Amino acid sequence: MNKQINSVAPMSDTTSEALSVDALAADCKAAARELSTLSTETKNRTLRRMADALEADEEAILAANGKDVSAAREEGLDDALIDRLVLNPDRITKMADALRDVASFADPVGEMGGTTKRPSGIEVGKMRIPLGVIGMIYEARPNVTADAAGLCFKAGNAVLLRGGSNAFHSNQAVAAALHTALEAEGVPPAAVTLIPTTDRAAVQEMLTLNQHLDLIIPRGGEGLIRFVDETSQIPVIKHYKGVCHLYVDEDADLEVAEDLLLDGKVSRPSVCNALETLLVHADVADDFLPRARALLDDAGVELRGDDRTRQLLPGVGAATEDDYAAEYLDLTLAARVVESDDEALNHIAEYGSNHTEVIVTDRLPTARRFVRSVDASVVLVNASSRFSDGGELGLGAEIGISTTKLHAYGPMGLEALTTEKFVVYGEGETRHPVEK
Amino acid sequence: MNKQINSVAPMSDTTSEALSVDALAADCKAAARELSTLSTETKNRTLRRMADALEADEEAILAANGKDVSAAREEGLDDALIDRLVLNPDRITKMADALRDVASFADPVGEMGGTTKRPSGIEVGKMRIPLGVIGMIYEARPNVTADAAGLCFKAGNAVLLRGGSNAFHSNQAVAAALHTALEAEGVPPAAVTLIPTTDRAAVQEMLTLNQHLDLIIPRGGEGLIRFVDETSQIPVIKHYKGVCHLYVDEDADLEVAEDLLLDGKVSRPSVCNALETLLVHADVADDFLPRARALLDDAGVELRGDDRTRQLLPGVGAATEDDYAAEYLDLTLAARVVESDDEALNHIAEYGSNHTEVIVTDRLPTARRFVRSVDASVVLVNASSRFSDGGELGLGAEIGISTTKLHAYGPMGLEALTTEKFVVYGEGETRHPVEK
Numbered sequence: 099m100n101k102q103i104n105s106v107a108p109m110s111d112t113t114s115e116a117l118s119v120d121a122l123a124a125d126c127k128a129a130a131r132e133l134s135t136l137s138t139e140t141k142n143r144t145l146r147r148m149a150d151a152l153e154a155d156e157e158a159i160l161a162a163n164g165k166d167v168s169a170a171r172e173e174g175l176d177d178a179l180i181d182r183l184v185l186n187p188d189r190i191t192k193m194a195d196a197l198r199d200v201a202s203f204a205d206p207v208g209e210m211g212g213t214t215k216r217p218s219g220i221e222v223g224k225m226r227i228p229l230g231v232i233g234m235i236y237e238a239r240p241n242v243t244a245d246a247a248g249l250c251f252k253a254g255n256a257v258l259l260r261g262g263s264n265a266f267h268s269n270q271a272v273a274a275a276l277h278t279a280l281e282a283e284g285v286p287p288a289a290v291t292l293i294p295t296t297d298r299a300a301v302q303e304m305l306t307l308n309q310h311l312d313l314i315i316p317r318g319g320e321g322l323i324r325f326v327d328e329t330s331q332i333p334v335i336k337h338y339k340g341v342c343h344l345y346v347d348e349d350a351d352l353e354v355a356e357d358l359l360l361d362g363k364v365s366r367p368s369v370c371n372a373l374e375t376l377l378v379h380a381d382v383a384d385d386f387l388p389r390a391r392a393l394l395d396d397a398g399v400e401l402r403g404d405d406r407t408r409q410l411l412p413g414v415g416a417a418t419e420d421d422y423a424a425e426y427l428d429l430t431l432a433a434r435v436v437e438s439d440d441e442a443l444n445h446i447a448e449y450g451s452n453h454t455e456v457i458v459t460d461r462l463p464t465a466r467r468f469v470r471s472v473d474a475s476v477v478l479v480n481a482s483s484r485f486s487d488g489g490e491l492g493l494g495a496e497i498g499i500s501t502t503k504l505h506a507y508g509p510m511g512l513e514a515l516t517t518e519k520f521v522v523y524g525e526g527e528t529r530h531p532v533e534k
Numbered sequence: 535m536n537k538q539i540n541s542v543a544p545m546s547d548t549t550s551e552a553l554s555v556d557a558l559a560a561d562c563k564a565a566a567r568e569l570s571t572l573s574t575e576t577k578n579r580t581l582r583r584m585a586d587a588l589e590a591d592e593e594a595i596l597a598a599n600g601k602d603v604s605a606a607r608e609e610g611l612d613d614a615l616i617d618r619l620v621l622n623p624d625r626i627t628k629m630a631d632a633l634r635d636v637a638s639f640a641d642p643v644g645e646m647g648g649t650t651k652r653p654s655g656i657e658v659g660k661m662r663i664p665l666g667v668i669g670m671i672y673e674a675r676p677n678v679t680a681d682a683a684g685l686c687f688k689a690g691n692a693v694l695l696r697g698g699s700n701a702f703h704s705n706q707a708v709a710a711a712l713h714t715a716l717e718a719e720g721v722p723p724a725a726v727t728l729i730p731t732t733d734r735a736a737v738q739e740m741l742t743l744n745q746h747l748d749l750i751i752p753r754g755g756e757g758l759i760r761f762v763d764e765t766s767q768i769p770v771i772k773h774y775k776g777v778c779h780l781y782v783d784e785d786a787d788l789e790v791a792e793d794l795l796l797d798g799k800v801s802r803p804s805v806c807n808a809l810e811t812l813l814v815h816a817d818v819a820d821d822f823l824p825r826a827r828a829l830l831d832d833a834g835v836e837l838r839g840d841d842r843t844r845q846l847l848p849g850v851g852a853a854t855e856d857d858y859a860a861e862y863l864d865l866t867l868a869a870r871v872v873e874s875d876d877e878a879l880n881h882i883a884e885y886g887s888n889h890t891e892v893i894v895t896d897r898l899p900t901a902r903r904f905v906r907s908v909d910a911s912v913v914l915v916n917a918s919s920r921f922s923d924g925g926e927l928g929l930g931a932e933i934g935i936s937t938t939k940l941h942a943y944g945p946m947g948l949e950a951l952t953t954e955k956f957v958v959y960g961e962g963e964t965r966h967p968v969e970k
Contacts, residue, residue: 505940518943520912522927523917
């Protein structure tokens with residue numbers, strides 16, 4: 099195999115001997131410089147063409163995906179994983195439509211907020227600019243290839259993609275379609291670069307390339323994310339898990355509490371913004387816990403509680419420390435009765451994951467204190483934890499979620515893929531008087 | 535020595551055996567939780583008391599500083615380094631006044647921008663919150679101890695300080711004064727924690743504590759910063775150097791170009807926002823370069839140029855690749871004649887340090903293109919590079935400068951010591967209809 103691998107990789111397995119991730123990343127960086135000044139119109143036209151190309155390449159993408167799915171079945175992958183991997187015409191249309199959505203979003207690049215005039219006479223503003231090159235490391239879903247490429251591209255960034263080995267052929271086919279569109283619009287195809295190997299050494303190399311990459315976003319299980327975070331010499335934005343609490347305060351509307359409990363726990367238990375623990379103020383526990391239990395029983399949810407909960411709800415199992423720390427991701431819920439708002443806040447500080455926290459209360463000072471005191475990327479008052487999502491919060495789409503505070507905290511949309519530079523206009527001002 | 539080191543460390547040398555940086559950082563984290571909800575009034579009162587305490591402790595601080603300065607002289611440290619280390623009553627007053635300034639700045643914590651109403655009915659806003667615990671690693675200037683403590687505190691963060699070994703006693707004395715003030719206001723003294731050892735192993739340990747620290751800001755020479763960046767498991771915000779260019783376009787007002795050249799190169803050559811390279815458009819080189827040379831000669835600046843420059847200015851030395859990459863920090867300037875704006879932009883892309891870049895032009899499209907295309911944290915049009923400074927840009931004060939794009943780009947003020955969380959208010963909205 100030729101040593102020269104360009105970003106439009108052939109649809110065949112490659113070995114890492116033939117591959118320089120460093121060279122790919124350098125090409126990405128060169129492309130990023132061109133992307134940073136593309137007009138919004140060109141970006142949107144290219145995104146719509148990318149969508150069209152996915153649909154036009156349906157046959158090739160499905161054929162490639164078929165290879166991946168067969169291999170996964172032979173390997174004995176579980177059904178949930180295979181379901182994430184499978185593409186069909188409907189899912190390809192959804193991928194294409196997601197790109198068309200991104201084309202319709204406002205372009206954050208070049209935005210300037212207000213300008214201030216300084217005592218020196220200079221005018222100071224900040225201009226939003228792309229980050230540069232984003233590295234995405236993800237697992238089995240081939241749609242991430244198109245979604246991440248679209249969002250990074252719209253924000254003026256090049257992207258270096260490293261998908262899961264199970265989706266290897268699918269990802270290559272998706273990337274090939276996207277490249278057709280980029281080339282047709284005269285955009286450097288290295289703007290969307292898929293690392294054409296399943297070799298883990300390529301990931302290791304990628305994570306050292308801090309001269310070319312500006313940010314790494316890993317998406318997948320906790321193991322992958324920990325590996326990336328511990329290995330990377332490039333900044334990583336990530337979240338590990340969502341241990342989300344619903345706190346029913348003494349002044350809660352218990353009808354609302356019921357709704358938020360069911361929506362938060364039952365509507366989609368496998369996602370990170372689902373509820374894992376219910377905290378109930380002692381003054382309403384007698385009333386609320388039996389009502390909650392009836393609803394949860396109907397929905398097939400297993401409840402585990404502290405002593406107070408179990409006194410009120412005989413037959414409920416005991417919640418351990420592990421239960422309070424658990425992200426169940428299934429129909430299990432931990433519960434605890436608290437004596438005060440402070441006890442609820444302390445419980446959340448101890449067991450929360452800085453992801454999403456909810457209070458149900460009609461008392462304004464209580465709501466305001468909860469909002470101020472809880473250290474979570476999304477804090478909701480009288481609204482379901484399931485709204486903790488880029489689309490629902492108005493970001494358009496979501497490239498990932500951050501539960502660490504540097505750069506972004508919470509769901510990340512287009513703006514989180516940009517930064518700001520200072521722009522100064524003057525009329526010859528100097529900091530010190532100049533003597534000529 | 536007792537194993538229990540509290541943050542009000544005794545003013546004596548300690549050994550790393552007796553010291554757990556992990557325990558200090560854990561105390562910082564506990565303090566940070568309290569700081570995050572302190573009222574603005576309490577913070578400002580405490581800052582003013584910190585200023586008073588520095589002045590009240592003048593004698594003790596000067597005595598401690600005398601020990602450091604004597605030791606530095608014995609070690610044979612150079613005069614510039616000793617000058618940075620020396621405190622006197624005037625410098626202590628300046629430190630105190632800087633804290634009073636920070637008290638007068640607007641408190642960023644708790645600020646909320648506009649709220650949007652989503653189709654679901656929820657109202658979504660973002661609230662500015664502290665980052666948590668900031669680690670500062672710095673060299674000989676004891677004023678950084680007070681400056682960093684003040685800025686971190688105002689932004690609601692705890693700070694873990696590791697000053698240079700040459701300033702060991704001075705830093706301890708400054709920290710002791712600050713602790714008096716914190717204690718008098720009932721604020722946990724661990725909010726400002728100085729690591730009471732000069733042992734390098736303590737820095738190594740500090741850089742692993744990502745469960746307690748949210749950000750590391752190193753300030754000092756390139757060696758220190760590289761060591762911190764390569765070692766740290768905590769996000770690092772830093773800048774290495776400032777290779778700043780002045781580009782005199784064909785449509786430049788040459789009077790303005792002269793002023794910006796002199797201010798940028800001569801007013802303080804040792805700082806990172808001083809000019810290092812002059813780029814001149816070929817169409818004005820005949821006119822401008824001789825004028826520039828006359829001014830630079832008068833100011834004692836040595837010019838090194840490319841062939842075109844040397845044809846116009848006989849006797850000027852040749853600029854090498856190393857010259858164009860150099861941060862001279864003294865009275866030396868590299869120069870180059872360029873045929874076009876593109877050539878200037880390419881030169882800056884190749885040799886620039888993402889710090890500060892200046893264009894002199896009266897042509898609007900040229901100015902706009904330069905602003906959009908140059909990848910630097912501060913881009914100035916017809917204004918001196920020396921305005922690239924937190925105070926001058928309106929940030930109040932500066933905790934550091936970032937030339938990487940994650941979280942902050944350019945001079946960092948109070949806002950860069952905070953992040954934003956999503957705050958959602960609803961009236962019982964759920965993401966899916968709830969069936970009860």
